Amino acid sequence: MSHFATPSPADYPGNLYVVAAPSGAGKSSLVKALLEIDTRLMVSISHTTRAPRGQEEHGREYWFVSKAEFDAMIARGDFFEWAEVHGNRYGTSRDAIEQRLHDGQDVVLEIDFQGALQIKELFPSAVLIFILPPSWEELQRRLFRRGEDTPEVIAQRMVNARHEVAQARHFDYIVVNALFETALFDLKTIVHAQRLKYSTQRLSRPAVFDALQLS
Ligand SMILES: Nc1nc2c(ncn2[C@@H]2O[C@H](COP(=O)(O)OP(=O)(O)O)[C@@H](O)[C@H]2O)c(=O)[nH]1
Numbered sequence: 225m226s227h228f229a230t231p232s233p234a235d236y237p238g239n240l241y242v243v244a245a246p247s248g249a250g251k252s253s254l255v256k257a258l259l260e261i262d263t264r265l266m267v268s269i270s271h272t273t274r275a276p277r278g279q280e281e282h283g284r285e286y287w288f289v290s291k292a293e294f295d296a297m298i299a300r301g302d303f304f305e306w307a308e309v310h311g312n313r314y315g316t317s318r319d320a321i322e323q324r325l326h327d328g329q330d331v332v333l334e335i336d337f338q339g340a341l342q343i344k345e346l347f348p349s350a351v352l353i354f355i356l357p358p359s360w361e362e363l364q365r366r367l368f369r370r371g372e373d374t375p376e377v378i379a380q381r382m383v384n385a386r387h388e389v390a391q392a393r394h395f396d397y398i399v400v401n402a403l404f405e406t407a408l409f410d411l412k413t414i415v416h417a418q419r420l421k422y423s424t425q426r427l428s429r430p431a432v433f434d435a436l437q438l439s
C-alpha cells in the first residue's frame with residue numbers, strides 16, 4: 225500500500241539519492257559507511273510507527289511516532305511520501321529534505337521501493353539505487369546474524385524480499401552487496417557521477433560556466 229503526497233518543485237539544486245533494498249541486504253551499513261567518507265551527503269531521518277530496536281534512538285535512526293501522530297502528519301500533508309512496509313508505516317517528511325535540497329545539499333533517502341517510485345515522480349532527477357544481496361541464503365544469514373528480529377519477523381521479511389527485488393528493474397542502478405568494500409565503491413561512484421552530470425532540468429549551473437562565459 226502506498227500514498228502519493230502533494231507535489232512540489234522538482235528542480236532544487238541539491239542531488240537526491242534514494243537507496244532501497246530488501247531487509248538485511250546491507251543498506252543501512254552501506255549508507256552509514258558512505259556518510260563517513262562523504263561529508264557532502266546527509267541522510268534523511270524518516271518517521272515510523274515501528275517500535276525502536278535495542279540500540280536505536282529517537283531522532284537518530286528514525287523519528288518514532290504513534291499511529292495517531294502519523295495519521296495527523298498525513299492529514300496535514302507533512303509527507304513527500306509514505307508507505308506501509310512489513311506491517312508498519314514509514315514516511316519522508318517535507319521538513320527532512322526540502323530545505324536541504326533547496327540549499328543545494330545532497331540528501332540520501334533509505335526507503336522502500338514504493339517510496340522510491342513516489343519520490344521519482346516528485347523529483348525526476350532523483351537517482352534510484354537498489355541494493356541486492358548475493359543470494360537468498362546469504363540474505364537470510366545476514367538477517368539472523370544481525371540478531372534484531374524474531375524468526376517470525378525474519379520469515380516475513382524473506383517472503384517480502386522476493387516481491388521487493390522484482391522492483392529493482394525500475395531503478396537507475398543496481399549494486400550487489402557481496403563484498404562490502406566493493407559495494408561501497410560502487411555507491412561512491414554513482415554518487416560522484418551524478419555530481420558531474422549537468423542537467424538542464426536543474427537550477428544549478430557549474431561555476432565554470434560563468435568563468436568561461438557560457439550560456
Ligand atoms: N517508503 C518509505 N520506506 C521507508 C522509510 N523509512 C524506512 N523505510 C523502509 O522500511 C523498511 C523497513 O525498515 P526497517 O524497519 O528499519 O528495517 P530494515 O530495513 O530491516 O533495517 C526498509 O525497506 C526501509 O528502507 C520512509 O520514510 N518511507
Ligand SMILES: Nc1ncnc2c1ncn2[C@@H]1O[C@H](COP(=O)(O)OP(=O)(O)O)[C@@H](O)[C@H]1O
Nearest residue numbers: 247248249250251252253366370401402403404
Ligand atoms: N557485504 C556484507 N557481507 C556480510 N555481511 C554484511 C554485508 N553488508 C552488511 N552485512 C551485515 O548484514 C546485516 C544486515 O545489514 P543492514 O545494514 O542492517 O541491512 P539493511 O539496512 O539492508 O536491513 C548486518 O549485520 C550487517 O553487518
